[in-house]
Amino acid sequence: MTRIDTEVLVVGSGAGGAVTAATLAAAGRTVTVLEEGPWVDPDALEPFSLDEMRLKYRHRGLSAALGAPTIAFAEGRCVGGSTEINSGLFPRLPDELAEEWRLNYAIDEFTPATLARYADGIEAQLTVSTLPSAPPVSSALLERGATKLGWRSVEFRRVFRYEGGRATKQTMARTFIPRAVRSGARVIPDCRVAKLLRDGDRLVGARAKRSTPDGDEPVDIRAEHVFVCGGAVQTPALLLRSGIRARIGVGLKLHPMIKIAARFPFELDHGDVPMHRITEFAPYIEIGGSASRKGQVAMALADSGAEYSEAMTDWSHVAVYYAAIREGIGRVRVVPGLRAPIVTYNLTDADMSRLARGLVRLGEALLAAGATELYPSVGGADVVRRPEDLVSWWDAVTRTRTNLMTVHLASTVRMGENRACTAADSFGRIRGFTNLRVNDASLLPDAPGVNPQSAIMTIAARNCDEFLAS
Numbered sequence: 001m002t003r004i005d006t007e008v009l010v011v012g013s014g015a016g017g018a019v020t021a022a023t024l025a026a027a028g029r030t031v032t033v034l035e036e037g038p039w040v041d042p043d044a045l046e047p048f049s050l051d052e053m054r055l056k057y058r059h060r061g062l063s064a065a066l067g068a069p070t071i072a073f074a075e076g077r078c079v080g081g082s083t084e085i086n087s088g089l090f091p092r093l094p095d096e097l098a099e100e101w102r103l104n105y106a107i108d109e110f111t112p113a114t115l116a117r118y119a120d121g122i123e124a125q126l127t128v129s130t131l132p133s134a135p136p137v138s139s140a141l142l143e144r145g146a147t148k149l150g151w152r153s154v155e156f157r158r159v160f161r162y163e164g165g166r167a168t169k170q171t172m173a174r175t176f177i178p179r180a181v182r183s184g185a186r187v188i189p190d191c192r193v194a195k196l197l198r199d200g201d202r203l204v205g206a207r208a209k210r211s212t213p214d215g216d217e218p219v220d221i222r223a224e225h226v227f228v229c230g231g232a233v234q235t236p237a238l239l240l241r242s243g244i245r246a247r248i249g250v251g252l253k254l255h256p257m258i259k260i261a262a263r264f265p266f267e268l269d270h271g272d273v274p275m276h277r278i279t280e281f282a283p284y285i286e287i288g289g290s291a292s293r294k295g296q297v298a299m300a301l302a303d304s305g306a307e308y309s310e311a312m313t314d315w316s317h318v319a320v321y322y323a324a325i326r327e328g329i330g331r332v333r334v335v336p337g338l339r340a341p342i343v344t345y346n347l348t349d350a351d352m353s354r355l356a357r358g359l360v361r362l363g364e365a366l367l368a369a370g371a372t373e374l375y376p377s378v379g380g381a382d383v384v385r386r387p388e389d390l391v392s393w394w395d396a397v398t399r400t401r402t403n404l405m406t407v408h409l410a411s412t413v414r415m416g417e418n419r420a421c422t423a424a425d426s427f428g429r430i431r432g433f434t435n436l437r438v439n440d441a442s443l444l445p446d447a448p449g450v451n452p453q454s455a456i457m458t459i460a461a462r463n464c465d466e467f468l469a470s
């Protein structure tokens with residue numbers, strides 16, 4: 001048994017955990033980060049490759065929120081968390097949404113001005129920017145389709161550094177984690193926290209297991225303060241496993257995504273994810289592009305249930321696009337004896353019809369951009385070649401035929417002073433505990449409608465300042 005004494009224990013090293021560790025260590029706190037996944041050199045693996053899925057994803061990328069339809073989802077599990085595998089799109093939380101959350105959930109110090117101050121700081125540290133040159137074809141096509149239809153579109157800024165013709169994603173393993181270590185933080189990979197240990201209204205530490213080549217080694221941690229930053233599924237799971245239940249795990253929000261594999265009469269790029277988004281229907285429907293390596297193209301074509309072998313031989317002309325909504329609600333539960341939590345998600349009939357609308361809008365944009373064949377992620381739906389045939393998709397998007405996925409999960413430990421629907425206070429402190437905080441995607445009280453990493457890091461940085469001030 002290894003025994004660790006620390007002032008601050010941070011569980012998880014992703015977007016929320018890395019900011020927490022770097023900020024608190026820079027302020028002179030003794031910080032220990034325990035990360036369940038391995039350390040993987042950020043330059044070692046091809047982005048969006050099968051090797052990446054094997055080493056950096058939880059369950060090798062195969063997780064699902066059960067429901068009708070079931071929604072496949074992915075989470076990172078490595079030092080840096082999901083920031084190591086994501087696309088680096090970094091839009092800010094829209095001001096109108098921040099204001100809505102502030103009022104509905106009674107969140108203190110959550111004005112657009114306060115959030116902007118923290119977002120400025122994070123963006124400066126991560127060199128968030130637009131492309132220094134023309135966008136790749138797969139991205140420009142979204143802009144072209146939108147422009148032809150008279151819709152709004154925008155190039156999202158990304159968390160990339162552009163130097164000497166090379167674009168390097170500024171993941172947590174490249175930025176905040178090394179900064180935390182330089183300030184004295186200790187980061188322990190391959191170390192899963194199984195349970196938090198409490199004594200009345202205080203946490204005293206945690207029990208963890210570290211995987212080594214010789215087998216699992218128990219680790220006993222004693223800490224004065226605990227920040228749980230395991231992501232929107234694992235954070236509530238750890239709290240529930242530790243007997244901390246009040247309003248934990250309920251209210252899960254995600255962005256259900258419906259996809260189209262679109263074939264064009266010309267070669268497309270496949271190395272990057274499109275940075276353009278069609279914002280005409282925001283915040284209710286977001287339209288964008290996904291990773292489109294050969295494997296992802298094959299999966300998207302297969303999701304259509306159509307005969308796709310001919311399209312697959314031409315896969316270099318095919319890219320994958322999506323329409324995402326903000327609707328639905330779910331839950332994270334733990335079951336004794338099961339290591340993984342059970343995740344469920346419900347969509348209403350109205351939500352399904354919004355997905356159908358998103359799919360049809362996406363189809364319109366892709367055809368306007370020059371696509372010749374559209375394979376929707378709806379089993380048995382028509383492969384569409386002309387705008388007038390898109391109408392057949394309205395009835396095809398049913399609970400049994402539609403294949404959905406997501407990479408954005410949030411809201412399982414909602415923050416705010418509205419005690420009827422939040423588990424943590426305005427700064428992530430769990431009610432009923434003096435020294436337990438959450439500081440990750442779980443705190444977002446609703447689906448942000450845009451890629452969430454910026455909002456997560458902005459809120460985490462703000463919460464750290466409040467912790468240091470108190």
Ligand SMILES: Cc1cc2nc3c(=O)[nH]c(=O)nc-3n(C[C@H](O)[C@H](O)[C@H](O)COP(=O)(O)OP(=O)(O)OC[C@H]3O[C@@H](n4cnc5c(N)ncnc54)[C@H](O)[C@@H]3O)c2cc1C
Pocket residue numbers: 011012013014015016017034035036037074075076077078079080081082083085086087088089090091191192193194229230231232234235238407408409439440441442450451452453454456
């Ligand atoms: C494929 C993909 C693409 C995405 N693209 C974008 C994008 O372009 N832009 C964007 O804004 N967002 C994107 N996201 C989402 C974004 O990356 C996440 O919302 C964000 O990283 C969540 O931050 P987090 O701190 O809550 O959790 P994470 O970053 O997921 O980090 C949680 C970490 O905690 C660890 N952990 C969990 N439980 C334990 C435990 N018990 N003990 C020890 N460690 C534990 C996990 O292993 C993980 O490493 C994407 C996500 C994925 C998966």
